[in-house]
Amino acid sequence: MVNEATEMVIRNLTQTEPTPFYLYDLKKIRERIQLVQMRLSSDFEVFYAAKANSHKKILETMKTENLSVDVASMGELNRALAAGFSVDKISFTGPGKRTDELIKAAELGIGGIVVESEAELIELDGVAGRLGKRVAVVVRLSPMQRVGHIGRLIVDEPTQFGFDESSFESLVMCLSKTRNLDLIGTHSHVQSQILHPEYVVKNFEFALEASLLFQTKLKTFGKFKPAKDKFRIALGGGIGIPYSAKSEAFDFDRFAVGLRQLTARYGGAGPLGVPMRFAMELGRYLVGESGYFVSKILREKTVHSRGRRLKFAIADGGYSHCQIACGVGQPIRTNLPFSLLKSDKGRWGGGSEIVSIAGPTCYTQDILVREASLEGIRAGDWLVVENVGAYGKQFSPTTFLLQPEAAEYFVGEE
Numbered sequence: 001m002v003n004e005a006t007e008m009v010i011r012n013l014t015q016t017e018p019t020p021f022y023l024y025d026l027k028k029i030r031e032r033i034q035l036v037q038m039r040l041s042s043d044f045e046v047f048y049a050a051k052a053n054s055h056k057k058i059l060e061t062m063k064t065e066n067l068s069v070d071v072a073s074m075g076e077l078n079r080a081l082a083a084g085f086s087v088d089k090i091s092f093t094g095p096g097k098r099t100d101e102l103i104k105a106a107e108l109g110i111g112g113i114v115v116e117s118e119a120e121l122i123e124l125d126g127v128a129g130r131l132g133k134r135v136a137v138v139v140r141l142s143p144m145q146r147v148g149h150i151g152r153l154i155v156d157e158p159t160q161f162g163f164d165e166s167s168f169e170s171l172v173m174c175l176s177k178t179r180n181l182d183l184i185g186t187h188s189h190v191q192s193q194i195l196h197p198e199y200v201v202k203n204f205e206f207a208l209e210a211s212l213l214f215q216t217k218l219k220t221f222g223k224f225k226p227a228k229d230k231f232r233i234a235l236g237g238g239i240g241i242p243y244s245a246k247s248e249a250f251d252f253d254r255f256a257v258g259l260r261q262l263t264a265r266y267g268g269a270g271p272l273g274v275p276m277r278f279a280m281e282l283g284r285y286l287v288g289e290s291g292y293f294v295s296k297i298l299r300e301k302t303v304h305s306r307g308r309r310l311k312f313a314i315a316d317g318g319y320s321h322c323q324i325a326c327g328v329g330q331p332i333r334t335n336l337p338f339s340l341l342k343s344d345k346g347r348w349g350g351g352s353e354i355v356s357i358a359g360p361t362c363y364t365q366d367i368l369v370r371e372a373s374l375e376g377i378r379a380g381d382w383l384v385v386e387n388v389g390a391y392g393k394q395f396s397p398t399t400f401l402l403q404p405e406a407a408e409y410f411v412g413e414e
Protein backbone atom coordinates (compact mmCIF):
# COMPACT_ATOMS: atom_id res chain seq x y z
CA MET A 1 0.00 0.00 0.00
CA VAL A 2 1.39 3.46 -0.87
CA ASN A 3 2.61 5.44 2.12
CA GLU A 4 1.01 8.72 3.14
CA ALA A 5 3.70 10.94 1.61
CA THR A 6 3.37 9.21 -1.77
CA GLU A 7 -0.41 9.35 -1.55
CA MET A 8 -0.22 13.11 -1.01
CA VAL A 9 2.04 13.58 -4.05
CA ILE A 10 -0.29 11.46 -6.19
CA ARG A 11 -3.40 13.31 -5.00
CA ASN A 12 -1.75 16.65 -5.71
CA LEU A 13 -0.77 15.55 -9.21
CA THR A 14 -4.29 14.38 -9.97
CA GLN A 15 -5.53 17.91 -9.24
CA THR A 16 -3.61 19.39 -12.14
CA GLU A 17 -2.45 16.59 -14.44
CA PRO A 18 -4.38 14.18 -16.63
CA THR A 19 -4.34 10.47 -15.87
CA PRO A 20 -2.93 7.96 -16.50
CA PHE A 21 0.60 8.80 -15.36
CA TYR A 22 3.67 7.28 -13.74
CA LEU A 23 5.33 8.54 -10.60
CA TYR A 24 8.89 7.49 -9.71
CA ASP A 25 10.56 8.01 -6.35
CA LEU A 26 14.24 8.79 -6.97
CA LYS A 27 15.06 8.71 -3.25
CA LYS A 28 13.93 5.09 -3.10
CA ILE A 29 16.13 4.30 -6.11
CA ARG A 30 19.14 5.94 -4.48
CA GLU A 31 18.53 4.02 -1.26
CA ARG A 32 18.33 0.75 -3.18
CA ILE A 33 21.60 1.46 -5.00
CA GLN A 34 23.29 2.35 -1.73
CA LEU A 35 22.10 -0.90 -0.14
CA VAL A 36 23.58 -2.88 -3.04
CA GLN A 37 26.86 -0.96 -2.93
CA MET A 38 27.21 -1.31 0.83
CA ARG A 39 26.68 -5.07 0.78
CA LEU A 40 28.98 -5.88 -2.15
CA SER A 41 32.74 -5.59 -2.08
CA SER A 42 34.03 -2.38 -3.64
CA ASP A 43 35.73 -4.41 -6.35
CA PHE A 44 32.35 -5.67 -7.57
CA GLU A 45 31.19 -3.60 -10.55
CA VAL A 46 27.43 -2.97 -10.71
CA PHE A 47 25.86 -2.26 -14.09
CA TYR A 48 22.38 -0.83 -14.42
CA ALA A 49 20.47 -2.60 -17.23
CA ALA A 50 19.00 0.47 -18.95
CA LYS A 51 16.29 -1.61 -20.62
CA ALA A 52 14.43 -1.69 -17.29
CA ASN A 53 13.80 2.06 -17.47
CA SER A 54 15.83 4.39 -19.65
CA HIS A 55 14.27 7.69 -18.57
CA LYS A 56 16.98 10.34 -18.54
CA LYS A 57 16.44 11.21 -14.86
CA ILE A 58 16.80 7.59 -13.86
CA LEU A 59 19.98 7.19 -15.89
CA GLU A 60 21.31 10.40 -14.32
CA THR A 61 20.62 8.95 -10.88
CA MET A 62 22.56 5.80 -11.77
CA LYS A 63 25.44 7.92 -13.04
CA THR A 64 25.48 10.11 -9.92
CA GLU A 65 25.56 6.99 -7.75
CA ASN A 66 28.60 5.82 -9.71
CA LEU A 67 27.15 2.74 -11.40
CA SER A 68 28.11 1.47 -14.83
CA VAL A 69 25.40 1.00 -17.43
CA ASP A 70 24.48 -1.71 -19.93
CA VAL A 71 22.63 -0.52 -23.03
CA ALA A 72 20.87 -2.58 -25.68
CA SER A 73 20.33 -0.13 -28.55
CA MET A 74 21.59 3.10 -30.09
CA GLY A 75 18.71 4.89 -28.39
CA GLU A 76 19.79 3.69 -24.96
CA LEU A 77 23.44 4.42 -25.79
CA ASN A 78 22.56 8.02 -26.67
CA ARG A 79 20.54 8.37 -23.45
CA ALA A 80 23.44 7.01 -21.38
CA LEU A 81 25.82 9.50 -22.98
CA ALA A 82 23.34 12.35 -22.44
CA ALA A 83 23.08 11.33 -18.78
CA GLY A 84 26.84 11.84 -18.51
CA PHE A 85 28.20 8.28 -18.37
CA SER A 86 31.83 8.13 -19.47
CA VAL A 87 32.33 5.67 -22.32
CA ASP A 88 34.44 3.31 -20.23
CA LYS A 89 31.41 2.74 -17.94
CA ILE A 90 29.14 1.61 -20.78
CA SER A 91 28.63 -1.90 -22.14
CA PHE A 92 26.43 -2.76 -25.11
CA THR A 93 24.54 -6.07 -25.19
CA GLY A 94 22.02 -7.62 -27.59
CA PRO A 95 21.96 -10.35 -30.22
CA GLY A 96 20.89 -8.03 -33.05
CA LYS A 97 23.06 -4.94 -32.99
CA ARG A 98 22.89 -3.14 -36.32
CA THR A 99 26.01 -2.23 -38.24
CA ASP A 100 25.55 1.49 -37.48
CA GLU A 101 25.32 0.60 -33.78
CA LEU A 102 28.56 -1.40 -33.92
CA ILE A 103 30.29 1.47 -35.72
CA LYS A 104 29.13 4.06 -33.20
CA ALA A 105 30.08 1.91 -30.20
CA ALA A 106 33.49 1.21 -31.74
CA GLU A 107 34.09 4.86 -32.65
CA LEU A 108 33.24 5.95 -29.13
CA GLY A 109 35.48 3.26 -27.62
CA ILE A 110 32.87 2.11 -25.09
CA GLY A 111 33.95 -0.06 -22.18
CA GLY A 112 32.84 -3.35 -23.74
CA ILE A 113 30.76 -4.51 -26.68
CA VAL A 114 29.11 -7.78 -25.66
CA VAL A 115 29.38 -10.04 -28.69
CA GLU A 116 26.70 -12.68 -29.16
CA SER A 117 27.66 -14.57 -32.34
CA GLU A 118 30.68 -15.38 -34.53
CA ALA A 119 29.18 -13.35 -37.36
CA GLU A 120 28.99 -10.31 -35.08
CA LEU A 121 32.58 -10.89 -33.93
CA ILE A 122 33.84 -10.96 -37.51
CA GLU A 123 31.80 -7.92 -38.50
CA LEU A 124 33.02 -5.96 -35.48
CA ASP A 125 36.63 -6.90 -36.22
CA GLY A 126 36.15 -5.49 -39.73
CA VAL A 127 34.55 -2.31 -38.36
CA ALA A 128 37.43 -1.83 -35.91
CA GLY A 129 39.98 -2.42 -38.69
CA ARG A 130 38.36 0.16 -40.97
CA LEU A 131 38.29 2.68 -38.12
CA GLY A 132 41.90 1.88 -37.27
CA LYS A 133 40.90 1.28 -33.64
CA ARG A 134 41.24 -1.48 -31.09
CA VAL A 135 37.84 -2.39 -29.70
CA ALA A 136 37.13 -3.92 -26.27
CA VAL A 137 34.85 -6.96 -26.47
CA VAL A 138 33.16 -9.23 -23.97
CA VAL A 139 31.75 -12.58 -25.11
CA ARG A 140 28.31 -13.59 -23.94
CA LEU A 141 28.20 -17.17 -22.68
CA SER A 142 25.05 -19.23 -22.15
CA PRO A 143 25.51 -21.73 -19.32
CA MET A 144 23.97 -25.14 -20.01
CA GLN A 145 21.62 -24.95 -17.05
CA ARG A 146 19.91 -22.50 -14.76
CA VAL A 147 17.69 -22.45 -11.73
CA GLY A 148 14.17 -21.20 -12.54
CA HIS A 149 11.79 -19.11 -10.44
CA ILE A 150 10.62 -21.98 -8.29
CA GLY A 151 14.02 -23.55 -7.80
CA ARG A 152 13.83 -26.19 -10.54
CA LEU A 153 16.97 -26.94 -12.48
CA ILE A 154 16.35 -26.18 -16.15
CA VAL A 155 18.46 -27.41 -19.04
CA ASP A 156 17.79 -24.89 -21.75
CA GLU A 157 16.88 -25.28 -25.37
CA PRO A 158 19.29 -23.35 -27.59
CA THR A 159 18.60 -19.61 -27.53
CA GLN A 160 19.57 -16.67 -29.72
CA PHE A 161 21.73 -15.30 -26.90
CA GLY A 162 25.49 -15.68 -26.83
CA PHE A 163 27.51 -18.88 -27.13
CA ASP A 164 26.64 -22.16 -25.49
CA GLU A 165 29.29 -24.52 -24.19
CA SER A 166 29.31 -26.70 -27.27
CA SER A 167 30.49 -23.72 -29.33
CA PHE A 168 33.31 -22.50 -27.08
CA GLU A 169 36.06 -24.12 -29.15
CA SER A 170 34.73 -22.66 -32.33
CA LEU A 171 34.45 -19.27 -30.60
CA VAL A 172 38.09 -19.50 -29.50
CA MET A 173 39.16 -20.27 -33.08
CA CYS A 174 37.10 -17.36 -34.34
CA LEU A 175 38.57 -14.98 -31.75
CA SER A 176 42.06 -16.07 -32.71
CA LYS A 177 41.45 -14.92 -36.29
CA THR A 178 40.42 -11.40 -35.27
CA ARG A 179 43.03 -8.67 -35.47
CA ASN A 180 41.52 -5.59 -33.89
CA LEU A 181 39.62 -6.80 -30.84
CA ASP A 182 40.68 -6.90 -27.20
CA LEU A 183 38.86 -9.54 -25.19
CA ILE A 184 38.25 -8.12 -21.71
CA GLY A 185 35.80 -10.58 -20.21
CA THR A 186 32.72 -12.78 -20.34
CA HIS A 187 29.08 -12.04 -19.70
CA SER A 188 26.03 -14.17 -18.93
CA HIS A 189 22.43 -13.48 -18.02
CA VAL A 190 20.30 -16.54 -17.60
CA GLN A 191 17.15 -15.77 -15.66
CA SER A 192 15.19 -12.79 -14.36
CA GLN A 193 12.75 -12.24 -11.50
CA ILE A 194 14.02 -14.66 -8.85
CA LEU A 195 13.05 -13.96 -5.26
CA HIS A 196 15.24 -16.59 -3.57
CA PRO A 197 18.82 -15.41 -2.91
CA GLU A 198 20.24 -18.94 -3.13
CA TYR A 199 18.83 -19.48 -6.62
CA VAL A 200 20.45 -16.30 -7.92
CA VAL A 201 23.78 -17.32 -6.36
CA LYS A 202 23.48 -20.76 -8.00
CA ASN A 203 22.84 -19.13 -11.39
CA PHE A 204 25.88 -16.93 -10.85
CA GLU A 205 27.86 -20.11 -10.16
CA PHE A 206 26.71 -21.56 -13.47
CA ALA A 207 27.79 -18.34 -15.20
CA LEU A 208 31.15 -18.45 -13.46
CA GLU A 209 31.73 -22.08 -14.36
CA ALA A 210 30.90 -21.36 -17.99
CA SER A 211 33.43 -18.53 -17.92
CA LEU A 212 36.11 -20.76 -16.37
CA LEU A 213 35.50 -23.43 -19.01
CA PHE A 214 35.76 -20.84 -21.76
CA GLN A 215 38.95 -19.37 -20.26
CA THR A 216 40.45 -22.87 -20.05
CA LYS A 217 39.74 -23.45 -23.75
CA LEU A 218 41.27 -20.07 -24.55
CA LYS A 219 44.35 -20.93 -22.53
CA THR A 220 44.64 -24.35 -24.16
CA PHE A 221 44.57 -22.70 -27.54
CA GLY A 222 47.58 -20.76 -26.32
CA LYS A 223 47.33 -17.52 -28.23
CA PHE A 224 45.53 -15.39 -25.72
CA LYS A 225 47.15 -12.26 -24.37
CA PRO A 226 45.10 -10.55 -21.64
CA ALA A 227 43.99 -7.12 -22.78
CA LYS A 228 43.74 -5.74 -19.28
CA ASP A 229 45.16 -6.48 -15.88
CA LYS A 230 41.78 -7.89 -14.85
CA PHE A 231 39.39 -10.19 -16.69
CA ARG A 232 35.76 -9.11 -16.15
CA ILE A 233 33.21 -11.81 -15.39
CA ALA A 234 29.74 -10.30 -15.60
CA LEU A 235 27.49 -12.77 -13.82
CA GLY A 236 24.20 -11.27 -15.00
CA GLY A 237 21.24 -10.21 -12.94
CA GLY A 238 18.09 -12.01 -12.00
CA ILE A 239 17.06 -10.47 -8.69
CA GLY A 240 13.30 -10.18 -8.51
CA ILE A 241 10.83 -7.83 -6.87
CA PRO A 242 7.42 -8.66 -5.38
CA TYR A 243 4.83 -8.72 -8.15
CA SER A 244 2.16 -9.87 -5.75
CA ALA A 245 1.08 -8.57 -2.36
CA LYS A 246 1.83 -12.07 -1.03
CA SER A 247 5.44 -12.27 -2.28
CA GLU A 248 8.29 -11.62 0.10
CA ALA A 249 10.92 -9.05 -0.76
CA PHE A 250 14.33 -10.32 -1.89
CA ASP A 251 16.70 -10.69 1.05
CA PHE A 252 19.79 -8.89 -0.25
CA ASP A 253 21.79 -9.49 2.94
CA ARG A 254 21.45 -13.25 2.56
CA PHE A 255 22.31 -12.93 -1.12
CA ALA A 256 25.45 -10.89 -0.37
CA VAL A 257 26.69 -13.57 2.05
CA GLY A 258 26.16 -16.31 -0.56
CA LEU A 259 27.82 -14.22 -3.25
CA ARG A 260 30.84 -13.51 -1.07
CA GLN A 261 31.24 -17.23 -0.42
CA LEU A 262 31.01 -17.94 -4.14
CA THR A 263 33.52 -15.33 -5.23
CA ALA A 264 35.91 -16.29 -2.39
CA ARG A 265 35.75 -19.91 -3.56
CA TYR A 266 36.52 -19.03 -7.17
CA GLY A 267 38.22 -15.66 -6.83
CA GLY A 268 41.82 -14.72 -7.57
CA ALA A 269 43.50 -15.44 -10.86
CA GLY A 270 41.52 -17.59 -13.28
CA PRO A 271 42.84 -20.10 -15.84
CA LEU A 272 44.33 -17.24 -17.86
CA GLY A 273 46.54 -16.20 -14.98
CA VAL A 274 44.80 -12.84 -14.81
CA PRO A 275 42.84 -11.77 -11.69
CA MET A 276 39.10 -11.95 -12.26
CA ARG A 277 36.92 -8.94 -11.55
CA PHE A 278 33.26 -9.68 -10.99
CA ALA A 279 30.32 -7.63 -12.17
CA MET A 280 26.57 -7.93 -12.12
CA GLU A 281 23.79 -6.31 -14.05
CA LEU A 282 20.64 -5.23 -12.31
CA GLY A 283 17.50 -3.75 -13.81
CA ARG A 284 14.22 -4.22 -11.99
CA TYR A 285 15.79 -4.64 -8.54
CA LEU A 286 17.12 -1.08 -8.70
CA VAL A 287 14.07 0.72 -10.08
CA GLY A 288 11.03 -1.54 -10.03
CA GLU A 289 9.77 -0.83 -6.53
CA SER A 290 10.06 2.92 -7.02
CA GLY A 291 7.45 3.25 -9.74
CA TYR A 292 3.67 3.79 -9.47
CA PHE A 293 1.12 3.76 -12.27
CA VAL A 294 -1.91 5.94 -11.59
CA SER A 295 -5.18 5.74 -13.50
CA LYS A 296 -8.65 7.04 -12.81
CA ILE A 297 -11.81 4.94 -12.57
CA LEU A 298 -14.13 6.13 -15.34
CA ARG A 299 -17.15 3.88 -14.90
CA GLU A 300 -18.49 0.85 -13.03
CA LYS A 301 -20.85 -1.88 -14.02
CA THR A 302 -22.07 -5.12 -12.53
CA VAL A 303 -22.37 -8.23 -14.65
CA HIS A 304 -24.65 -11.14 -13.73
CA SER A 305 -23.55 -14.07 -15.76
CA ARG A 306 -23.42 -17.87 -15.44
CA GLY A 307 -24.60 -17.73 -11.86
CA ARG A 308 -21.98 -15.18 -10.87
CA ARG A 309 -22.13 -11.53 -9.97
CA LEU A 310 -19.00 -9.61 -10.81
CA LYS A 311 -18.39 -5.91 -10.73
CA PHE A 312 -16.14 -4.24 -13.29
CA ALA A 313 -14.55 -0.86 -12.83
CA ILE A 314 -13.08 0.63 -16.00
CA ALA A 315 -9.96 2.76 -15.64
CA ASP A 316 -8.54 5.28 -18.11
CA GLY A 317 -5.15 3.55 -18.20
CA GLY A 318 -4.22 -0.06 -18.78
CA TYR A 319 -2.59 -2.40 -21.27
CA SER A 320 -1.37 0.35 -23.62
CA HIS A 321 0.37 2.16 -20.76
CA CYS A 322 1.39 -0.52 -18.29
CA GLN A 323 1.44 -4.02 -19.74
CA ILE A 324 3.26 -5.46 -16.78
CA ALA A 325 0.23 -4.66 -14.58
CA CYS A 326 -1.84 -6.74 -17.00
CA GLY A 327 0.44 -9.74 -16.57
CA VAL A 328 2.72 -9.29 -19.59
CA GLY A 329 6.28 -10.35 -18.73
CA GLN A 330 5.25 -11.86 -15.41
CA PRO A 331 6.09 -15.56 -15.03
CA ILE A 332 2.67 -16.11 -13.45
CA ARG A 333 -0.14 -13.57 -13.81
CA THR A 334 -0.86 -12.03 -10.42
CA ASN A 335 -2.41 -8.78 -9.29
CA LEU A 336 0.46 -6.43 -8.63
CA PRO A 337 0.37 -4.70 -5.25
CA PHE A 338 -2.05 -1.78 -5.58
CA SER A 339 -3.87 0.92 -3.63
CA LEU A 340 -7.18 2.53 -4.32
CA LEU A 341 -7.37 6.22 -3.44
CA LYS A 342 -10.93 7.32 -3.02
CA SER A 343 -11.99 10.61 -4.47
CA ASP A 344 -13.51 11.56 -1.09
CA LYS A 345 -9.99 11.31 0.44
CA GLY A 346 -10.57 7.95 2.11
CA ARG A 347 -8.65 4.86 1.22
CA TRP A 348 -9.81 1.48 0.14
CA GLY A 349 -10.14 -0.78 3.17
CA GLY A 350 -10.89 -4.21 1.72
CA GLY A 351 -14.44 -5.54 1.57
CA SER A 352 -16.48 -8.40 0.28
CA GLU A 353 -17.48 -7.22 -3.17
CA ILE A 354 -15.52 -8.95 -5.95
CA VAL A 355 -14.29 -6.39 -8.45
CA SER A 356 -12.08 -6.52 -11.53
CA ILE A 357 -10.50 -3.31 -12.74
CA ALA A 358 -10.10 -3.21 -16.51
CA GLY A 359 -8.25 -0.75 -18.72
CA PRO A 360 -9.96 1.21 -21.48
CA THR A 361 -9.10 -0.87 -24.56
CA CYS A 362 -11.12 -3.58 -26.28
CA TYR A 363 -8.55 -6.26 -25.49
CA THR A 364 -9.50 -9.05 -23.10
CA GLN A 365 -6.06 -9.01 -21.41
CA ASP A 366 -6.56 -5.37 -20.47
CA ILE A 367 -7.21 -6.17 -16.82
CA LEU A 368 -5.20 -4.33 -14.17
CA VAL A 369 -6.75 -6.04 -11.14
CA ARG A 370 -8.48 -9.39 -11.44
CA GLU A 371 -11.23 -10.31 -9.01
CA ALA A 372 -10.11 -8.56 -5.83
CA SER A 373 -12.31 -7.94 -2.81
CA LEU A 374 -13.04 -4.23 -2.99
CA GLU A 375 -15.90 -2.47 -1.34
CA GLY A 376 -17.38 0.73 -2.66
CA ILE A 377 -15.18 1.45 -5.66
CA ARG A 378 -16.61 4.47 -7.52
CA ALA A 379 -16.02 6.43 -10.68
CA GLY A 380 -13.58 9.20 -9.83
CA ASP A 381 -11.41 7.02 -7.52
CA TRP A 382 -7.76 6.45 -8.45
CA LEU A 383 -6.05 3.12 -8.85
CA VAL A 384 -2.33 3.11 -8.00
CA VAL A 385 -0.50 0.02 -9.25
CA GLU A 386 2.80 -0.38 -7.43
CA ASN A 387 6.21 -1.83 -8.32
CA VAL A 388 6.06 -0.86 -11.99
CA GLY A 389 9.19 1.30 -12.16
CA ALA A 390 10.84 -1.33 -14.40
CA TYR A 391 9.44 -2.58 -17.72
CA GLY A 392 6.40 -0.34 -17.15
CA LYS A 393 6.13 2.50 -19.61
CA GLN A 394 9.05 1.22 -21.74
CA PHE A 395 7.28 -2.08 -22.27
CA SER A 396 3.90 -0.63 -23.24
CA PRO A 397 3.25 0.55 -26.78
CA THR A 398 0.67 3.34 -26.83
CA THR A 399 0.48 2.67 -30.55
CA PHE A 400 -2.16 0.12 -29.53
CA LEU A 401 -5.48 1.97 -30.10
CA LEU A 402 -3.48 5.20 -30.18
CA GLN A 403 -4.08 5.71 -26.50
CA PRO A 404 -2.69 8.93 -25.00
CA GLU A 405 0.78 8.56 -23.57
CA ALA A 406 1.21 8.33 -19.80
CA ALA A 407 3.32 11.23 -18.52
CA GLU A 408 6.14 10.55 -16.04
CA TYR A 409 6.70 12.52 -12.82
CA PHE A 410 9.37 12.31 -10.15
CA VAL A 411 9.70 12.84 -6.42
CA GLY A 412 12.80 12.63 -4.26
CA GLU A 413 15.07 14.63 -6.54
CA GLU A 414 18.24 15.92 -4.85
Ligand SMILES: Cc1ncc(COP(=O)(O)O)c(C=O)c1O
Binds near residue numbers: 284
Ligand atom coordinates in the same frame (compact mmCIF):
# COMPACT_ATOMS: atom_id res chain seq x y z
C1 LIG B 1 21.47 -9.06 -20.69
C2 LIG B 1 20.57 -8.63 -19.59
N1 LIG B 1 21.08 -8.11 -18.47
C3 LIG B 1 20.30 -7.69 -17.45
C4 LIG B 1 18.94 -7.79 -17.54
C5 LIG B 1 18.15 -7.23 -16.39
O1 LIG B 1 17.23 -8.07 -15.85
P1 LIG B 1 16.38 -7.61 -14.60
O2 LIG B 1 15.70 -6.31 -14.96
O3 LIG B 1 15.44 -8.69 -14.39
O4 LIG B 1 17.33 -7.38 -13.48
C6 LIG B 1 18.35 -8.34 -18.67
C7 LIG B 1 16.89 -8.48 -18.78
O5 LIG B 1 16.30 -9.03 -19.65
C8 LIG B 1 19.19 -8.77 -19.74
O6 LIG B 1 18.68 -9.29 -20.86
